[in-house]
Amino acid sequence: MLAAATAILLAIGLYQSAMAPDDYQQGATVKIMFIHVPNAWLSMFVWSVMSVAALGTLVWRHPLADVAAKAAAPIGAAFTFLALVTGSLWGRPMWGTYWEWDARLTSVLILFLMYLGLMALWRAVEDPSRAARAAAVLTLVGAINIPIIKFSVDWWNTLHQPASVLRMGGSTLDKAFLWPLLVMAIAFSLLFITLHLAAMRNEILRRRVRSLQMMQASRVSFTSEAGAGPKEIGAA
């Protein structure tokens, strides 16, 4: 259901961005915007989702919050990677360079590194609830980066252009570009929600496997004197 809505919106968005006129300055490269901006937006949104989940982990100690936070990290890392790479491919024709150490690019790169660090933290610890609490602290500390990314284009005078969609006094973007961009943004958000829910379901199953294996192991250790034990451990 959700997946179907995502697919339909993505198709509409792709069609609209294919039909969008060329920018008088940027030419056809403006089409990269329709995938770059949603990815960049999601890279921050996913971290915000994880921060809310982190609060759920630390304050209410709800296991579903742990699951949500863990499932979101790889997806967020993928979107951040795409934002960086599409930005780089857009920057080459427009700025003449693939990479520039300006504030917006650097802070998004830091965000990407933090996603990777968070995934390393999740993988480093055997016990999921212990890993969840550690990851929650790191997520909340890393959340400081989000407003820095958002406002880096306003605080520092950089190569990266300032926000033009959401701002006081209306968008500076022409309607011909705004509509495809909005549709694509919604489509990518739906894509994230779909993927996130699926990944959460996987994570729940993974935990169920883990707890059943624990039960199996304890049962095996009880009956191991009867001689049935070691074979079953091998099968698990």
Next chain:
Amino acid sequence: MSLGPYASFIVTSYLLVAAVVLLLIVWIIADYRRQQARLKEIEASGITRRSGRSAADVR
């Protein structure tokens, strides 16, 4: 629809996004299958959940 002098950049970025998103989807589906297979395997060996429901169905 002409893509102008920078067509290769535009096409590359669209293809890359498609590739990464597909990779994510494939990974998630493969992960789902793997967990399901493991659960069935464990259930076949006689371990059941405390609630008595089948381990493989979700919610």
Next chain:
Amino acid sequence: MSALAALIRRDIRIALRVGGGALIGVLFFLTVTVLMPFAVGPDLALLSRLGPAILWLGALLASLLTLDRLFTADHEDGSLDLIVMSRTPLELACAAKALAHWIAAGLPLIVATPVLGLLLNLDGTATLAVAATLLAGTPALTFTGMIGAALAVTLHRGGLLLAVLVLPLSIPVLIFGVAASQAAISGPLPFGTPFSILCALSLASLVIGPFAAAASLRHGLD
């Protein structure tokens, strides 16, 4: 208050005695700085241009190296559990431990900076600028690194995981530390602008570090 003073005094004494890690950090700082001319070549003009960056990188890596032991040693001998259970707020205890660590491991780095500045062909004002930025910036490194140390000790993993978690958080400190030193030496920017941002980063980490470290200790140690 006296409990905190006692904690600081104890930590400094442990760090400085035989077997404590504080002086190894300075030695590491020295080694990294001496390695750099071998890597980039003994061109004095180039070295003096790269000098602040080399010193900052050395200090960053040295403080990261010693941070690993910030909570681990206390966890091993059980005194960390006493600190967590004591009536002193854990946030203050964490801040005290970080302060002690900075005095024992951070200050020697700053004292060593003028000597290393000579090796890198930095003149008086440049050395002074680097030392001043290190003085303002290393507390930020210690206090953000403490978050990583607290996470690592609750996970029974140290070393590389700590580096992976802490290094992204320390990038802004590095950026503004080197920017301020460069501004004092050559740059068109006034020294005050990046330096005050560096001070702001230090103050912010002074607040965030103890809270995050205390939260991770409280939730992580069962």
